[in-house]
Amino acid sequence: MMNLNGLHLLLTYQCILECDHCFAWGSPKQSGTMTPEDIRLILEQAKELETLEWIYFEGGEPFLHYAVLRGAVEAAARAGFQVGIVTNSYWATSADSCRENLRPLAGLVQDLIISSDAYHWGEGNGEKRHLVEEAARELGIPLGVISVAGPGAPDARSSSGALQPGTDALLYRGRAAVRLASQAAGGAWDRYTTCPHEDLREPGRVHLDPFGYVHMCQGISIGNIHEQRLADLCAGYRPDEHPITGPLLEGGPAGLVRHYDLPLQGRYADACHLCYTARAALRERFPAALAPGEMYGDFAAAAPGS
Numbered sequence: 081m082m083n084l085n086g087l088h089l090l091l092t093y094q095c096i097l098e099c100d101h102c103f104a105w106g107s108p109k110q111s112g113t114m115t116p117e118d119i120r121l122i123l124e125q126a127k128e129l130e131t132l133e134w135i136y137f138e139g140g141e142p143f144l145h146y147a148v149l150r151g152a153v154e155a156a157a158r159a160g161f162q163v164g165i166v167t168n169s170y171w172a173t174s175a176d177s178c179r180e181n182l183r184p185l186a187g188l189v190q191d192l193i194i195s196s197d198a199y200h201w202g203e204g205n206g207e208k209r210h211l212v213e214e215a216a217r218e219l220g221i222p223l224g225v226i227s228v229a230g231p232g233a234p235d236a237r238s239s240s241g242a243l244q245p246g247t248d249a250l251l252y253r254g255r256a257a258v259r260l261a262s263q264a265a266g267g268a269w270d271r272y273t274t275c276p277h278e279d280l281r282e283p284g285r286v287h288l289d290p291f292g293y294v295h296m297c298q299g300i301s302i303g304n305i306h307e308q309r310l311a312d313l314c315a316g317y318r319p320d321e322h323p324i325t326g327p328l329l330e331g332g333p334a335g336l337v338r339h340y341d342l343p344l345q346g347r348y349a350d351a352c353h354l355c356y357t358a359r360a361a362l363r364e365r366f367p368a369a370l371a372p373g374e375m376y377g378d379f380a381a382a383a384p385g386s
């Protein structure tokens with residue numbers, strides 16, 4: 081049963097950066113950006129989900145397409161949704177630039193989240209954070225910060241667990257699985273018997289990308305809104321019958337490996353690392369469920385509408 085509270089729109093896969101830890105392989109080389117027409121279609125379909133309260137705009141970097149973002153925020157607010165934005169704040173180059181970018185969003189955005197950590201801006205990330213904090217305070221925009229720990233930091237869920245306060249655990253999926261996993265001690269594949277981060281049975285939120293794919297987790301698709309309306313996709317989702325979420329619900333990433341008899345019995349940085357590796361190995365077999373190629377670092381992959 082899907083009672084979605086939040087819809088997270090990947091406004092674009094493009095980003096000015098290529099951070100090592102990015103789930104969505106954001107890059108200047110990526111293609112795929114929502115148009116105003118896409119936004120209209122999505123909001124129209126979103127209104128049919130009666131439980132939906134929040135629309136987030138993220139990416140990639142949504143401020144790269146500022147005119148589309150601004151129009152989308154205005155339309156989502158007009159439609160009665162609470163609005164959030166996740167940004168790397170590349171645009172925060174001065175107090176004036178912050179005011180200029182944020183003023184049109186004031187009163188419309190209830191949750192502005194900036195990424196502020198060494199992946200994004202090296203040692204300079206504190207300066208950008210300070211500039212955005214000042215402008216957000218001045219304009220009355222609620223602000224949150226995502227700051228991801230470095231590779232090899234303890235898992236946030238471990239009891240020993242000692243991430244710095246205000247720091248989020250690094251999860252090894254997407255580009256992080258490829259670029260950073262070798263730096264983590266990790267554990268044997270068969271210890272990863274649950275998905276620790278997503279409620280795959282009754283999700284409270286899903287992601288929707290510029291090509292129309294609806295993601296349970298980045299790169300696990302349950303369908304495309306250009307083929308079936310969002311409300312029908314949600315109503316028709318059978319978690320135990322989906323070729324990827326079914327085995328994940330049964331036995332976590334280790335269950336996915338066992339179910340398809342994949343030769344992946346090694347050590348993995350975390351559950352997501354094994355999950356992502358197994359999914360990458362299954363893409364040819366389940367092209368519709370493991371899409372689009374952009375989520376697997378395949379920038380040249382053809383996608384509907386691209």
Ligand code: SF4
Nearest residue numbers: 275277278297352355
């Ligand atoms: S284990 Fe797989 S499905 Fe669960 S959060 Fe990690 S990558 Fe996503």
